[in-house]
Amino acid sequence: ELKVEQNPLFLSMQEGKNYTIYCNYSTTSDRLYWYRQDPGKSLESLFVLLSNGAVKQEGRLMASLDTKARLSTLHITAAVHDLSATYFCAAGPAGTYKYIFGTGTRLKVLA
């Protein structure tokens, strides 16, 4: 059964700094998603990664996928306060229409 783990669970960082959130999954997955959730709000889709080596960037966020290592990363460049939120990755077991979410990384960017 596919399991998804994120680390760190909590991240407090200064504005202007760089950091990476890691998402590991335990068995073969044919798709990897990143979402953002603000407190009391729903989830916003950030990235969909479908192939080994895929890299996508939007603003200060960049996501990558290494299917051989079963690892995706979400890199934050020069963090700003507006990036404070909880970030989730989710993987889909190959050949199914299921989605397994990680426990989330709660990011707080300090001014």
Added chain:
Amino acid sequence: ETGVTQSPTHLIKTRGQQVTLRCSSQSGHNTVSWYQQALGQGPQFIFQYYREEENGRGNFPPRFSGLQFPNYSSELNVNALELDDSALYLCASSQDGGAGQPQHFGDGTRLSIL
């Protein structure tokens, strides 16, 4: 473009009762997935409907059931409510089974069981 809408926004029930939650998918989307999100946790996949058929299910008991209508809107039904069913229930829509497509989430229904 109309986004995903869910109703009601909040609901309070007691143990043993039954509840129906509703979701209207985004325009052009034929796939709806339902999730349960407990406080401080990631969403847990309940099931997915594609063109009115269930095509994926997570580890939820049969008292969680669903339906998708010809206009692709969907319902989540939960029977014999338990205290642990208290959570935010999220609906997400996508195109063509969703694999490889981004999911668009509604604002959720907050269900409290007393």
